Amino acid sequence: MLSLRFARAASALRTVAAPKPVSRAMRFSAVRFASTRYTTDHEWVTFDGNTNVGTVGITEYAQKALGDVVFVELPGQGSEVAQGDSIGAVESVKAASDIYAPVSGIVDEINEALADQPSLLNKAPESDGWLCKVKLSDPAEFEALLSAEAYKAHCEGE
Amino acid sequence: MSIIRPAVRCARVAPSLSALRGFATSRRVAEELKKTPLYDFHVQHKAKMVPFAGWSMPLSYGEVGQITAHKHVRSSAGLFDVSHMLQHQFVGASVQDFLLTLCPSSLDSLSPFSSTLSVLLNESGGIIDDTIITKHSDESFYVVTNAGRATEDKAHISEKLKEWNVANKGQEVEWTTLEDWGLVALQGPKAADVVQTLTDKDLTEIKFGQSAFVELKTGEGEEKVKCHVARGGYTGEDGFEISIPPSSAVALTTRIAAHPDVQLIGLGARDSLRLEAGMCLYGHDLDESVSPVEAGLSWVIGKARRAEDAQPSFPGKSRILAELAKGPSRRRVGFEITGSPAREGCKIFDKSGTQEIGVITSGIPSPTLGKNIAMGYIANGSHKKGTEVLVEVRKKMREAVVKPMPFVPTKYFK
Numbered sequence: 001m002l003s004l005r006f007a008r009a010a011s012a013l014r015t016v017a018a019p020k021p022v023s024r025a026m027r028f029s030a031v032r033f034a035s036t037r038y039t040t041d042h043e044w045v046t047f048d049g050n051t052n053v054g055t056v057g058i059t060e061y062a063q064k065a066l067g068d069v070v071f072v073e074l075p076g077q078g079s080e081v082a083q084g085d086s087i088g089a090v091e092s093v094k095a096a097s098d099i100y101a102p103v104s105g106i107v108d109e110i111n112e113a114l115a116d117q118p119s120l121l122n123k124a125p126e127s128d129g130w131l132c133k134v135k136l137s138d139p140a141e142f143e144a145l146l147s148a149e150a151y152k153a154h155c156e157g158e
Numbered sequence: 159m160s161i162i163r164p165a166v167r168c169a170r171v172a173p174s175l176s177a178l179r180g181f182a183t184s185r186r187v188a189e190e191l192k193k194t195p196l197y198d199f200h201v202q203h204k205a206k207m208v209p210f211a212g213w214s215m216p217l218s219y220g221e222v223g224q225i226t227a228h229k230h231v232r233s234s235a236g237l238f239d240v241s242h243m244l245q246h247q248f249v250g251a252s253v254q255d256f257l258l259t260l261c262p263s264s265l266d267s268l269s270p271f272s273s274t275l276s277v278l279l280n281e282s283g284g285i286i287d288d289t290i291i292t293k294h295s296d297e298s299f300y301v302v303t304n305a306g307r308a309t310e311d312k313a314h315i316s317e318k319l320k321e322w323n324v325a326n327k328g329q330e331v332e333w334t335t336l337e338d339w340g341l342v343a344l345q346g347p348k349a350a351d352v353v354q355t356l357t358d359k360d361l362t363e364i365k366f367g368q369s370a371f372v373e374l375k376t377g378e379g380e381e382k383v384k385c386h387v388a389r390g391g392y393t394g395e396d397g398f399e400i401s402i403p404p405s406s407a408v409a410l411t412t413r414i415a416a417h418p419d420v421q422l423i424g425l426g427a428r429d430s431l432r433l434e435a436g437m438c439l440y441g442h443d444l445d446e447s448v449s450p451v452e453a454g455l456s457w458v459i460g461k462a463r464r465a466e467d468a469q470p471s472f473p474g475k476s477r478i479l480a481e482l483a484k485g486p487s488r489r490r491v492g493f494e495i496t497g498s499p500a501r502e503g504c505k506i507f508d509k510s511g512t513q514e515i516g517v518i519t520s521g522i523p524s525p526t527l528g529k530n531i532a533m534g535y536i537a538n539g540s541h542k543k544g545t546e547v548l549v550e551v552r553k554k555m556r557e558a559v560v561k562p563m564p565f566v567p568t569k570y571f572k
Binding site for chain 2: 067068070071073086089091092093094095096122
């Protein structure tokens with residue numbers, strides 16, 4: 001019968017803050033410290049400037065809204081992804097949700113543990129339940145993602 | 159009948175995680191939604207309320223996940239609020255004949271206090287709604303229809319009834335809908351034990367598909383309220399649908415919910431339970447273009463009513479008889495899919511992957527079976543069980559096979 005349509009509000013969909021010029025100081029800090037940023041799609045990226053690799057996952061907020069995750073489809077290792085591409089899906093009993101690439105690059109590694117234990121996405125979405133690692137082709141994309149504070153504000157506004 | 163459905167259409171890619179905002183939006187529009195008599199009860203029990211068919215309904219309760227809720231119903235007893243569904247009472251000397259003109263079931267051969275699944279048909283033989291019709295006597299029927307079809311059903315019945323009463327002066331049919339009444343479903347292997355604690359009537363006298371007016375203990379003491387108790391439901395389990403007068407809806411629901419074997423179950427698990435049981439969800443698995451023959455519901459078409467000259471006729475009879483004789487062009491069947499679950503809108507292809515032969519209308523990873531199950535419509539000829547097909551999910555072909563339904567065997571009390 002009637003559906004619980006997840007209204008796809010066009011305005012806020014997959015918006016990413018406009019890239020800002022990255023200052024030398026910021027580049028330097030990125031090199032030294034792994035830091036975490038977020039998207040309005042409820043994904044997180046932890047970027048390690050030393051290796052140029054970003055680890056991607058879904059947030060605690062997303063796992064709560066999705067419910068019991070039973071299947072995760074991940075991109076192939078070595079595949080090239082562009083920011084905003086659909087690269088896989090998270091399936092709960094009630095729904096399938098796309099995973100979008102929060103940054104552009106090459107998929108370096110996928111979390112093989114999720115094939116047998118998709119529930120890791122519910123138990124530890126921001127640690128053991130990571131989805132994939134991407135070698136960034138444009139680290140400036142990462143810097144333009146939401147800070148923890150901005151993401152928190154985004155969730156409260158939803 | 160009515161359940162929830164998250165929108166995941168394969169035609170379009172699945173909603174992104176950002177689409178989760180739907181939950182929040184639903185809170186904002188909650189004021190405009192209709193509330194069942196149990197609304198406050200749900201809120202007190204930490205329900206996640208969502209809009210459904212114009213009503214604010216519980217999706218789940220507290221932190222209980224859909225799989226846990228689903229399995230509780232299959233192993234114990236789950237209580238569902240289905241008060242949003244439309245309850246009708248039809249009475250009058252000609253009521254049976256009137257209802258025969260709306261649906262293809264043999265209501266005349268139904269014994270008193272027994273019920274049948276049926277369909278309201280349009281003139282082309284398409285399904286306006288699926289419904290449970292209970293006969294109390296030749297002159298009194300109790301009917302339950304889907305919340306999401308209330309507007310269409312009311313308009314249809316009202317128009318047909320007006321014509322009928324003009325043509326049947328002195329034998330008029332009186333139609334009322336039970337507004338503000340409670341309707342709860344208690345489902346699962348322990349449902350009968352739970353309800354038995356509320357009444358001295360021996361519930362083993364009520365078999366699947368039968369009903370009775372039963373005095374049930376309500377509140378905390380010995381006070382009783384007379385309810386319509388129908389054995390059946392929409393999960394494939396043994397259980398009851400209990401129609402409760404408005405003033406007792408909360409008290410009786412509270413009493414049932416207080417039983418240690420009972421958990422409150424929301425619309426999320428209701429959807430996965432009915433799909434495992436192979437039951438249709440109107441608006442997804444059924445619509446006005448679909449005939450009962452295509453929907454795999456030929457059994458609701460009474461044998462006596464199939465004769466060319468049987469009177470009264472039913473709407474769309476010529477199409478339906480032709481489909482019964484020659485087979486329909488498409489048929490609703492079950493599927494099991496390897497790899498990813500297939501959701502509504504996913505296209506079905508033949509084994510070679512070149513020819514599109516159908517579409518998925520409902521699909522989930524089955525909590526009971528641990529397999530991906532679905533139902534959908536497939537071209538006649540490819541509908542036989544065991545037929546291997548391909549289903550396209552996220553631009554990839556997945557292997558699937560036609561399966562008989564129900565996916566999980568039903569456990570009715572017969």
